[in-house]
Amino acid sequence: MNLALRDIRHRLGRFLITCLGVGLLLGVALAMVGISQGVVAEALALTRSLRAELWVVEAGTRGPFAEARRIPGDVREMVARVPGVSAAGSITLRTAEMAAPGRIIRAQVMGYEPGRPGWPSNISAGRGLGGARHELVADERAGLGLGATVLMGQDRYRTVGLTRGLVASGGDPLVFIHLRDSQELQFKLSPPAARRAAASGAGQGSTDTVNAVIARLHPGADAREVAETIRRWKHLSALTDAEQSELLTRSVANRARVQLGMFTVVLLFVTGVIIALIIYTMTMDKLREIATLKLIGAPDRTIAGLVLQQALLLGLAGFAAGLALIFAVRDRFPRTVALGPEEIGVMLAVVVTICALESLVSIRAALKIDAQAALGG
Structure with missing residues (x-):
């Protein structure tokens, strides 16, 4: 019996609403990452379009x-x-x-x-x-x-x-x-x-x-x-195209990227806390089911796996919802949202890591549940 899937199936409405909330947070985080990359793309767009190999300016x-x-x-x-x-x-x-x-x-x-x-x-x-x-x-x-x-x-x-x-x-x-x-x-x-x-x-x-x-x-x-x-x-100075591109990336666009990066970190931290609270609540709602598993001799790794699986399902479903939302509306943003496979892959790895780490608190609580709770009234 897969307790995680069984719990999701019996509480499908609550799970979907929870995924939507997590998806909105992750969607904003994805937007910040995309805008951060877009700032660089916008800064370099003109130099690439002009195809200039040398820039001559005042000394x-x-x-x-x-x-x-x-x-x-x-x-x-x-x-x-x-x-x-x-x-x-x-x-x-x-x-x-x-x-x-x-x-x-x-x-x-x-x-x-x-x-x-x-x-x-x-x-x-x-x-x-x-x-x-x-x-x-x-x-x-x-x-x-x-x-x-x-x-x-x-x-x-x-x-x-x-x-x-x-x-x-x-x-x-x-x-x-x-x-x-x-x-x-x-x-x-x-x-x-x-x-x-x-x-x-x-x-x-x-x-x-x-x-x-x-x-x-x-x-x-x-x-x-x-x-x-x-x-x-x-009285003159000259920059190669590579030097001009590096200047635009590190100087002109750097402050905006740092601000967006800090905001993204804060959003991911908030998302991690929310996922931890949700998984802990879901685990406590299954107190009797987990106690029953212990009573029939289920090993600790099975119980830990069930909690981890539900955390990952929540994170992956929320990530998919957030990604779909961003791709649906990114053309309406006033700034370019540049999300490529590399950015999406990194964010997916971050989300999986957050879910795995945040599930540890719930796993610890699940393993402390007394098997005798299954016999209570």
Whole structure:
């Protein structure tokens, strides 16, 4: 007789409700793990889409994603002449708000030069930027359709293309516009500010400024050697794609990952306590049945196995419910939920370990039950 399955069969409603409650807790924990992995995926999505092999920035800085610094626009031509570089393109990057009909969209706006490195490679609908000014390519999370218009600065921009999965490390959708449009939005002074600058003798200054230059290399060129060549120019620094990816993973996205990881640990601890209480209650509800097993000579390992089996069944059923819930709703999350086989396997192993450890208290209580309790009234 399998006491665990018999108890579940006779109390099926209570068991299913309990599994649902545990499943909700585990679903939240799975969501935290998925969002933590999604933060890294989002941080690296842009660099992978741009297919940049080298990032040239101001000396002493760590790239446009970590610091908002500027370099002259003519740096692009200097980088393009470096041995090993096949093509170079200037980019600007800033966070801005766009006015769409009935709402305000917060996005990270990137300016690039069509035909040069900097354009997104994963356009899912429409086209990339052409020769016309005041066009934009937006990620689908911005909620803009093809042909939709938004107001940025004093100009209206028309959506000509859509990307998928390109968001900033903070979760804002990425929007791509012409470099010249972006430079005017970011660096050109407003008329009142320009008049004040002129009155003070500072002048308006040039808008031929960029945040970084990205480069692609000839086949066989060593990115580290090319970067070292550029670093010899004391006013510039260079990061390889591997260095930029490591920076995004460890610096820009690290704090969010640590916070999500701590929250996941707390959730798993709470889940473990709840599973322990549930299993202990279920074990005490079967006091007479366990005493009867002892009375007929059942060994301790059989009783321990029954309690452990019920704990594992509860944990596995709750895990399956939580996993099904997350996969059903993860596309509705504002952040990417990246749950792959590796993350699911690790979480499953954690849940099984928690159930096995938490069942020890109930097993100890079951083994202390007196066989004479089976003869009580």
